[in-house]
Amino acid sequence: MPPVENDNAQIKARLQEFIDSNLVVIFSKSYCPYCKKVKELFKELNVACEAMELDLIENGSSYQDVLMEMTGQKTVPNVFVNKTHVGGCDKTIQAHKDGYLQQLLGAESTAYDYDLIVIGGGSGGLACSKEAAALGKKVMVLDYVVPTPLGTSWGLGGTCVNVGCIPKKLMHQTAMLHTALEDARKFGWEFSEAVNHNWETMKSAVNNYIGSLNWGYRVALRDKNVTYMNSYAEFVEPHKIKATTKRGKEMFHTAAKFVLATGERPRYLGIPGDKEYCITSDDLFYLSYCPGKTLVIGASYVALECGGFLAGLGLDVTIMVRSILLRGFDQDMANRAGDHMETYGIKFIRKFVPIKIEQLEAGTPGRLKVTAKSTETDEIIEGEYNTVLIAVGRDACTGNIGLDKAGVFVNPKNGKIPVNDEEQTNIPHIYAIGDILEGKWELTPVAIQAGRLLARRLFAGSSEKCDYVNVPTTVFTPLEYGSCGLSEEKAIELYGEENLEIFHSLFWPLEYTIPNRDNNRCYAKIICNKLDNERVIGFHYLGPNAGEVTQGFGVAMKCGATKQQLDSTIGIHPTCAEIFTTMEVTKRSGGDIKQTGC
Amino acid sequence: MATRLLVRRIWAVSVKDSRRLPAAAASLSSSSSSRSSSLSTSVHTRSFLSPSRSLLLSSHRCISFNVQDNDDFTERVINSDLPVLVDFHAQWCGPCKILGPRLEKAVAKQKGRVAMAKVDIDDHTDLAIEYGVSAVPTVIAMRGGDIIDKFVGIKDEDQLDSFVNKLIGQ
Ligand SMILES: Cc1cc2nc3c(=O)[nH]c(=O)nc-3n(C[C@H](O)[C@H](O)[C@H](O)COP(=O)(O)OP(=O)(O)OC[C@H]3O[C@@H](n4cnc5c(N)ncnc54)[C@H](O)[C@@H]3O)c2cc1C
Numbered sequence: 001m002p003p004v005e006n007d008n009a010q011i012k013a014r015l016q017e018f019i020d021s022n023l024v025v026i027f028s029k030s031y032c033p034y035c036k037k038v039k040e041l042f043k044e045l046n047v048a049c050e051a052m053e054l055d056l057i058e059n060g061s062s063y064q065d066v067l068m069e070m071t072g073q074k075t076v077p078n079v080f081v082n083k084t085h086v087g088g089c090d091k092t093i094q095a096h097k098d099g100y101l102q103q104l105l106g107a108e109s110t111a112y113d114y115d116l117i118v119i120g121g122g123s124g125g126l127a128c129s130k131e132a133a134a135l136g137k138k139v140m141v142l143d144y145v146v147p148t149p150l151g152t153s154w155g156l157g158g159t160c161v162n163v164g165c166i167p168k169k170l171m172h173q174t175a176m177l178h179t180a181l182e183d184a185r186k187f188g189w190e191f192s193e194a195v196n197h198n199w200e201t202m203k204s205a206v207n208n209y210i211g212s213l214n215w216g217y218r219v220a221l222r223d224k225n226v227t228y229m230n231s232y233a234e235f236v237e238p239h240k241i242k243a244t245t246k247r248g249k250e251m252f253h254t255a256a257k258f259v260l261a262t263g264e265r266p267r268y269l270g271i272p273g274d275k276e277y278c279i280t281s282d283d284l285f286y287l288s289y290c291p292g293k294t295l296v297i298g299a300s301y302v303a304l305e306c307g308g309f310l311a312g313l314g315l316d317v318t319i320m321v322r323s324i325l326l327r328g329f330d331q332d333m334a335n336r337a338g339d340h341m342e343t344y345g346i347k348f349i350r351k352f353v354p355i356k357i358e359q360l361e362a363g364t365p366g367r368l369k370v371t372a373k374s375t376e377t378d379e380i381i382e383g384e385y386n387t388v389l390i391a392v393g394r395d396a397c398t399g400n401i402g403l404d405k406a407g408v409f410v411n412p413k414n415g416k417i418p419v420n421d422e423e424q425t426n427i428p429h430i431y432a433i434g435d436i437l438e439g440k441w442e443l444t445p446v447a448i449q450a451g452r453l454l455a456r457r458l459f460a461g462s463s464e465k466c467d468y469v470n471v472p473t474t475v476f477t478p479l480e481y482g483s484c485g486l487s488e489e490k491a492i493e494l495y496g497e498e499n500l501e502i503f504h505s506l507f508w509p510l511e512y513t514i515p516n517r518d519n520n521r522c523y524a525k526i527i528c529n530k531l532d533n534e535r536v537i538g539f540h541y542l543g544p545n546a547g548e549v550t551q552g553f554g555v556a557m558k559c560g561a562t563k564q565q566l567d568s569t570i571g572i573h574p575t576c577a578e579i580f581t582t583m584e585v586t587k588r589s590g591g592d593i594k595q596t597g598c
Numbered sequence: 599m600a601t602r603l604l605v606r607r608i609w610a611v612s613v614k615d616s617r618r619l620p621a622a623a624a625s626l627s628s629s630s631s632s633r634s635s636s637l638s639t640s641v642h643t644r645s646f647l648s649p650s651r652s653l654l655l656s657s658h659r660c661i662s663f664n665v666q667d668n669d670d671f672t673e674r675v676i677n678s679d680l681p682v683l684v685d686f687h688a689q690w691c692g693p694c695k696i697l698g699p700r701l702e703k704a705v706a707k708q709k710g711r712v713a714m715a716k717v718d719i720d721d722h723t724d725l726a727i728e729y730g731v732s733a734v735p736t737v738i739a740m741r742g743g744d745i746i747d748k749f750v751g752i753k754d755e756d757q758l759d760s761f762v763n764k765l766i767g768q
Binding site for chain 2: 208210212223
């Protein structure tokens, strides 16, 4: 429980919101005759009033205390007209008699500039602002990219388009083509021995595609009548933000409601040389030169994906891991993906953390010396690399946006914003979506869905909420890993091992047979709940085209697919995904899972 | 329309370019003779005045230029006495790289009767947004500050020639 003071601050914000968003507000008790009397007065005046019955709501007496603090009046009715405190029954009737009430009612209500201001023009923010504008609301979205310590910057659209999903998948594809080229010879394609990759060509092609997407987003905002500002936004008051342009020009804007969608940025290590000499994924996709021999620090999916595609380009890649791979993901699957990366030529340094980065030589790329320390012993190791890529996690951009001025609660431990199941923060008129949410998926389609549904709930009377359960996702490691639902660890924690049946199998994609590679590497696993008809609660796939395979099974799980239904589904032959229609070996049995023939 | 154009032109000559009038007058004979016969009245008007423009442009400004900012656009495109092709392009746009040189060629053929303004939509996003550009390349034909024609995408040389000819009224 947060301390009482905090509770009061929240109540106050809630009351203020209620007062600000209604012309006439009566804090009342359902049985109070004086309250009835003022309600009748407004009825006579034909003015709609909103009453909050303090005897009927939870915490009513705390509300009354806070009202006392705000107005100096403890009794009910407590009347506000056009955000102005009028008083109790007598005062309200008097105000009516001397015309003050009419004056208040007629007074130009302090209209806000916008119905909605969205801070952050990434996946979630753009989706939300466009939807709200399509519903006829006056909407502003602000997006501003703070350059990386090395000066990299990019256009409209947020992480996914500029420094996330899009460039990542395109570079992953570049690496996959390398494998395909090698396979091709085995299938009879003949071409000259030397196969070279040109980083510059790839980088420009990727950046050009991103440029076209940036423009597309800008046009969509114009066409949907969303006001766009390329400015940094921060709260100065609960309903007011300051917007600062790159040139330092400041403007102020007000809105009835706000959506926070500021996303995250890569975390640094806080060791000597990290910001000066290292890059993050934010720089990698715009690097003007091939990074050369690279050390990737971290074992997040960003680390494994970047390390994976760099190795796929033919570079010498080492990944330094503090403890486990892909925290939060199924560890059996994570280790299998990691093992495959080792066979793919990537070196892992486990249980070490870097303590110092020094520059040996500047250049494109230069040479760096990395000193690292064991997490278990006093051992110190040194290594020389052309590039050091830090991918040890990302921090929510919530620290410098004036949330204290708006009263929005932020988890001090991780900078994340807790919200209710309607993406509402502790301050009723301020909402949050996307990567900055506490305990939610950090995925583009999730941010988009949350943003669109939020706009519909706010402005179209919808009640549909974003469903954060059974979200399918894929990690684009060299051997891709797709999953939906629970990890084995989480399933055991929730249901107990005895109540689960886990089916699994290795498989060998037909495409890999002629090149004769990666035998007994691809792996499929489903976790079923025995207490619920063997319903599939965890789906895991390590193999080619994991995203394409997992998407459809995500639909099946949303429909509540059971093991029996998978069994009665006819497979498509010859594919990888068909494995899920013929899974017989349970993990419990310890049976042989090597794949044999058709 | 024609009258308005005429007024604007004369105003431009008398006010903005008064210093250069003698030169304009001097060049009049040679220039107008090059586009001699079969001209309608309105074209006569132009042929009387346009030499000053073409001389001015060829001696002081390149016939095709990169727009620097909004003011520059107002001065050199909206207030231009010559018709102007505005080429909205982007560095990331492959087709733009093909169209750009073709356009320059088509404009060059007109020997100063039409100018070409190049607008990089990432550097001048507001302009592109204001002029309704959705995809690139987008080419807008302007005369006397009015948009009179437009196309999106790529065109071959013949198509460009006829687009330009239409603009200058041939
Ligand atoms: C390397 C990498 C690969 C990824 N791959 C995938 C993938 O394959 N699939 C997938 O689904 N997801 C992927 N993601 C995650 C995905 O990018 C995010 O989940 C998604 O972008 C979150 O959207 P968002 O709206 O919360 O924030 P963002 O997209 O991060 O947008 C936030 C925007 O707000 C701006 N901003 C911040 N503060 C302010 C301010 N004060 N004023 C104005 N603007 C501000 C930021 O500059 C940014 O443009 C990847 C992420 C990374 C880093």
